Amino acid sequence: MTEVDVELRYERECWRARGAGIEVVHAELHGIERELAARLADDRVPLDVQLRFDTTALPRWLLQY
Numbered sequence: 001m002t003e004v005d006v007e008l009r010y011e012r013e014c015w016r017a018r019g020a021g022i023e024v025v026h027a028e029l030h031g032i033e034r035e036l037a038a039r040l041a042d043d044r045v046p047l048d049v050q051l052r053f054d055t056t057a058l059p060r061w062l063l064q065y
Contacts, residue, residue, distance in 0.1 A: 001046045008032065009054035010062075017051075 006019035015032045017024045024035045040047055 001048050004049045006051050009057035010059045
């Protein structure tokens with residue numbers, strides 16, 4: 001099993017996922033999820049994906065939750 005570490009942050013009005021040679025940018029979280037799934041599905045080996053949020057770069061409107 002291959003471990004993949006991806007960091008998710010909010011920057012310049014977009015969500016950005018980076019790590020393990022992957023860089024995905026989308027305005028909405030569901031778009032990031034869709035694009036990450038599509039890119040990672042190309043691998044033929046089982047993956048253990050660790051997705052972590054950069055909490056220092058979350059949008060202000062999300063901090064109310």
